[in-house]
Amino acid sequence: MALGWRSCFALCLAVALVHGACLPVAAALVGPTNLTAGASLTPPGYITSPSGDFAFGFLSLGSGNNPGKFILATWFVFGAGAGGSNASLPSPQSVVWFAKQSVSGDTAVGTAQSALSVTADGQLALADAAGRVLWRAPIARLARGSVLALRDSGSLRFLGDAGDVLWDSSWYPTDTLLPGQSLAMDGGRSQGKLYSKRADAEFTTGRFSMGIQTDGNVVLYVDLLAGNSPDNAYWQAYTNSPDGNTTVTFDEQGRLNYTLHNGTVQSLISSSTGAGGDYYRLARMDPDGIVRVYFSPKNAAGAGNASWTISGAFPSDGCNKRTSGLQGMCGPGSYCVETKDRLSCLCPSGYTYTDTQHKDSGCSPEFVPQTCEGGGGDNSDEFALVELPSTTWEASIYYKKFTSTNESQCRSYCLNDCYCAAALLIAGTDCVEMAALTNGRQANDVTTKALVKVRTRGSSGRRPPARARTAVPYIVATVCLAFLLLATIVAGGFLARNRLGKNRDRESQPLLTTSVRAFSSKELHQATNGFAKLLGKGSFGEVYKGSVRSPEAVRLVAVKRLISSNEYSEREFANEVQSVGQIHHRNLVRMIGYCNQGTERMLVFEFMPGGSLRGVLFGPPGRRRPPWRWRAEAALGIARGIEYLHEGCASPIIHCDIKPDNILIDGKNSPRITDFGIAKLLGDHTVHATVTDVRGTRGYIAPEWLRGDARVDTKADVYSFGVVLLEIITCRRCQEPLPPEDHLHGGSDDETVTLFGWAGQLVGAGRTELMLPGVDDDYGDGVAAAADMERVERFARVALWCVEANPVVRPTMHQVVQMLEGGVADADAVPPAPDPPGGCLHSSPLIPMANKVE
Incomplete structure (x- = not known):
C-alpha cells in the first residue's frame, strides 16, 4: 500500500510540473525548475524558480586564478532575463547563496566534469569525474530525498518522497539574508550565521561574521584563528537575555529587525525605500565587515545584472570599530x-x-x-x-x-x-x-x-627596486634550491623509515638525557583513567588530571597531551622537555616525565590544586580577592622564578608567554610558572634569539616582538612580567577598559582608558592607593596602611619601568627582584614618577597599549 501511495505522490508531482510548464510566467524559461532522482546537473547548467526571479546551478569562477572552476550557487536573475544568457552569468553581487562544507566551512569547488545529482541512496551530492564527493547536503541519517526544488523565495529545498523538507538552504546562509529569512538561537544552538566573503568576487570565507551568542546577544566578530570569542567582537546589540531567545529577521519591506524573548521588536536597519513588492531586496555581511541592505527595482532595464542600491547599513562608523584586543577593520600599517x-x-x-x-x-x-x-x-x-x-x-x-x-x-x-x-x-x-x-x-x-x-630616497638603506637587482642572487638561489630539494628527498626517506620504526616500537623512546621519567602511552592512559578529567586545553593540546605511583607514594599529576596532527608540536615537545626537564625551582612547575611513543607526545607535570593566577585575580563578581600581602609575595615569587630561568640555568631560557594563565598555585598557596611550550633556549654566549614565528598572548607581548627583525632577549619576559605585576596590584586585566568614574580626573561619559594609562595617572599624581581593589582584606585586618602603601608604590614604579618601550632601558629580572625585595640602596635605580597628568588620557611617559589617542 505504501508503494502505491508513493507512486500516487510521484504522479501528482509530475502533473504539477507539467501544469507549471504551461503557466505564462514560465514560457520564457529554458532550464528546468527542479532536479529529480536519476537526473543530474553539470556545468554550466542551472534550474530556475517558478517565477524566474532566481536560478541555482553552476557558477563559473572566471579565468583569473580559477580557470575551469565552478561553485554551486543561487543568484538573482531579475525575471526578464531568466531565459537569456544573463541567467548563467550573474554579477557577484547578485549571488545570494553558495554551497559550503558543513564541517570545515570551505566553499565546494568543482570542475567542468563535476555533476550534482540525487543519488540512488537519496542523497543530494556534488561529485567529481572520479565519483569523489565534493559536497553533500546535510540531511538526517537514514533520510532519503527525491526532488531538489528552487522556491520563489530564493531558498533551495530537498524534499523526501512524502514531500517533507529534509534540507533547506536558508538553514545554512552564507553572507546573505533574503526577505523572510532569519537567524536565531534554538536550545542554545545557533541556527544560521552570516560569514563575509574574502572579497566581492571571491567566494571564500572572509574575516567577518554576524551571529547570535548563547545569551541572545547579536554580535559582529572579526574571525581569528582562536574562533569567535567576546574578545573578537567589534559590535554588539546588547540583546542579552536570561533565556537567550533572540531572533534576527529580514522582512519583506527591507527592514533588518531583532525580536527579543518578550516579543519586543527593534530595527538594526530600516529600509529607506518605499514599501510594497516593487523591489528585490537582500541583506549582506559585506567583505569589509559592514552589514548592508540592498534593493533593486523589479523589471529594471538591464535585466540580469541590474544595479543594486544601498538603503541602510550598520555599524555606521565602521572605521571607529575595534575589538577589545584592539583589532580594527584594516590590518596593521x-x-x-x-x-x-x-x-x-x-x-x-x-x-x-x-x-x-x-x-x-x-x-x-x-x-x-x-x-x-x-x-x-x-x-x-x-x-x-x-x-x-x-x-x-x-x-x-x-x-x-x-x-x-x-x-x-x-x-x-x-x-x-x-x-x-x-x-x-x-x-x-x-x-x-x-x-x-x-x-x-x-x-x-x-x-x-x-x-x-x-x-629618504637618497639613503642606502632603501630596498632596491626589482629591476636594479642583478641576476647573480637568483642563480645562487636556484643552485641552492636544487641542492636543498635533493637533500630533502634523501632526508625524507630516512625520516619516513625512522618514523615507521618509531610507530612500531611499543616502548616510549628516550628523547634526551634528563632526570625525568619516560612513560609509555599505556601507563599514562591508565594514570588518567582513559583521559577522563580534562583540566584545560590550548592550541597545541589538552591537559588531563591523573595519578602515578612512585616508590614513595601515589602522586597527582597533570598530563599535557599534544595534538599529534600539529606539525609544530614536534618542535614544541622537544623544547619543553629540554628546557623544563633540567630545571628545579620552588616557583617553577616541575616536570615529572614524558611520553614519546609512536605518534603520542605527552608531558607529565606536578598537579597544582590551586588553579591559575588568572582565576585568583579575576574570579567571578562577588568573589573575594586575595589580600595585598599575599599578592605582593606572589609577585616576588614569580619574579624569582623568571630570574632563575634567565640567570640560574645552564643556558638562559626565555619563557616567551608570561601571563596569569601560565602561573599556577600549588598546595602551599605559592605561585609556580608553567607552560614552556614556546620557551627559547639561548646558548651560553648568545644575547638574542631570532624568533621566526611570533607567539605569546596579545597584551603581554613586548613591542620588539612586533618589529620586523623579531629579535628578542630576556627583556621580553621583563616586559610581560611588568604587565602581570600591574594586574597583581590592581586585580584588573591589562586590556580591561576602565569606566569614567575610575579616572583620576573624571572625563566625558564615553571616555575609557586601559590599565596602563590609569596606573600611569595614579603613579604620576602620587595616588597609588587607588590602584588597590575597592575592598582589601589587609586593611580589614588593621595592617599599617603607610607601610603597605610604600610597597604598593614601589611595585607600581617597577612595573612601569618593566614596560619601557626600549628593551635596553628595562631592568633585568635580577634588578627587578632586588627592587621588589626593597634591597636597592640607590633610590635612583627606581625611575622617578612621571609628571602629574593634565587630562584624562595623560599618563606616564611610557604607556603601552593605549586604547585611544585622540
Whole structure:
C-alpha cells in the first residue's frame, strides 16, 4: 500500500510540473525548475524558480586564478532575463547563496566534469569525474530525498518522497539574508550565521561574521584563528537575555529587525525605500565587515545584472570599530577611510600592501626600517616624516607622550628616536610617539595629524627596486634550491623509515638525557583513567588530571597531551622537555616525565590544586580577592622564578608567554610558572634569539616582538612580567577598559582608558592607593596602611619601568627582584614618577597599549 501511495505522490508531482510548464510566467524559461532522482546537473547548467526571479546551478569562477572552476550557487536573475544568457552569468553581487562544507566551512569547488545529482541512496551530492564527493547536503541519517526544488523565495529545498523538507538552504546562509529569512538561537544552538566573503568576487570565507551568542546577544566578530570569542567582537546589540531567545529577521519591506524573548521588536536597519513588492531586496555581511541592505527595482532595464542600491547599513562608523584586543577593520600599517559604499584600507606614503588582492590585510614599509643598533638615532638624517592630515592611529602598541609641544618639536622627537615609527600631533599641542603602526583611520572629524617616518630616497638603506637587482642572487638561489630539494628527498626517506620504526616500537623512546621519567602511552592512559578529567586545553593540546605511583607514594599529576596532527608540536615537545626537564625551582612547575611513543607526545607535570593566577585575580563578581600581602609575595615569587630561568640555568631560557594563565598555585598557596611550550633556549654566549614565528598572548607581548627583525632577549619576559605585576596590584586585566568614574580626573561619559594609562595617572599624581581593589582584606585586618602603601608604590614604579618601550632601558629580572625585595640602596635605580597628568588620557611617559589617542 505504501508503494502505491508513493507512486500516487510521484504522479501528482509530475502533473504539477507539467501544469507549471504551461503557466505564462514560465514560457520564457529554458532550464528546468527542479532536479529529480536519476537526473543530474553539470556545468554550466542551472534550474530556475517558478517565477524566474532566481536560478541555482553552476557558477563559473572566471579565468583569473580559477580557470575551469565552478561553485554551486543561487543568484538573482531579475525575471526578464531568466531565459537569456544573463541567467548563467550573474554579477557577484547578485549571488545570494553558495554551497559550503558543513564541517570545515570551505566553499565546494568543482570542475567542468563535476555533476550534482540525487543519488540512488537519496542523497543530494556534488561529485567529481572520479565519483569523489565534493559536497553533500546535510540531511538526517537514514533520510532519503527525491526532488531538489528552487522556491520563489530564493531558498533551495530537498524534499523526501512524502514531500517533507529534509534540507533547506536558508538553514545554512552564507553572507546573505533574503526577505523572510532569519537567524536565531534554538536550545542554545545557533541556527544560521552570516560569514563575509574574502572579497566581492571571491567566494571564500572572509574575516567577518554576524551571529547570535548563547545569551541572545547579536554580535559582529572579526574571525581569528582562536574562533569567535567576546574578545573578537567589534559590535554588539546588547540583546542579552536570561533565556537567550533572540531572533534576527529580514522582512519583506527591507527592514533588518531583532525580536527579543518578550516579543519586543527593534530595527538594526530600516529600509529607506518605499514599501510594497516593487523591489528585490537582500541583506549582506559585506567583505569589509559592514552589514548592508540592498534593493533593486523589479523589471529594471538591464535585466540580469541590474544595479543594486544601498538603503541602510550598520555599524555606521565602521572605521571607529575595534575589538577589545584592539583589532580594527584594516590590518596593521594601514588606515581606514569611509566611503559611501565601502570601507577602504589605504597605505601611508612609503608603505605598500602586504597582499594586493586583499588590501585589508595591512601595509608594510617599502624601506628598511630604522634600527637601534649602535646607540640609537645616529642615522636620523636618513629619515623624513610624511604628513597625513586628519589621520590617527587610535590603538597604538605603546607610546611616549609629550605635552605642550609644537609640530617642529614633535618632528624632532620622532626623528631622533630610533624606536619611533610615527608621531601623532594632537590638536597641534600634544605629541605622541608610536613604535609601530597598527590600524588607523582618516576622517574630517579627526583633529590629529599623523607624521609617518620613512627613509629618504637618497639613503642606502632603501630596498632596491626589482629591476636594479642583478641576476647573480637568483642563480645562487636556484643552485641552492636544487641542492636543498635533493637533500630533502634523501632526508625524507630516512625520516619516513625512522618514523615507521618509531610507530612500531611499543616502548616510549628516550628523547634526551634528563632526570625525568619516560612513560609509555599505556601507563599514562591508565594514570588518567582513559583521559577522563580534562583540566584545560590550548592550541597545541589538552591537559588531563591523573595519578602515578612512585616508590614513595601515589602522586597527582597533570598530563599535557599534544595534538599529534600539529606539525609544530614536534618542535614544541622537544623544547619543553629540554628546557623544563633540567630545571628545579620552588616557583617553577616541575616536570615529572614524558611520553614519546609512536605518534603520542605527552608531558607529565606536578598537579597544582590551586588553579591559575588568572582565576585568583579575576574570579567571578562577588568573589573575594586575595589580600595585598599575599599578592605582593606572589609577585616576588614569580619574579624569582623568571630570574632563575634567565640567570640560574645552564643556558638562559626565555619563557616567551608570561601571563596569569601560565602561573599556577600549588598546595602551599605559592605561585609556580608553567607552560614552556614556546620557551627559547639561548646558548651560553648568545644575547638574542631570532624568533621566526611570533607567539605569546596579545597584551603581554613586548613591542620588539612586533618589529620586523623579531629579535628578542630576556627583556621580553621583563616586559610581560611588568604587565602581570600591574594586574597583581590592581586585580584588573591589562586590556580591561576602565569606566569614567575610575579616572583620576573624571572625563566625558564615553571616555575609557586601559590599565596602563590609569596606573600611569595614579603613579604620576602620587595616588597609588587607588590602584588597590575597592575592598582589601589587609586593611580589614588593621595592617599599617603607610607601610603597605610604600610597597604598593614601589611595585607600581617597577612595573612601569618593566614596560619601557626600549628593551635596553628595562631592568633585568635580577634588578627587578632586588627592587621588589626593597634591597636597592640607590633610590635612583627606581625611575622617578612621571609628571602629574593634565587630562584624562595623560599618563606616564611610557604607556603601552593605549586604547585611544585622540
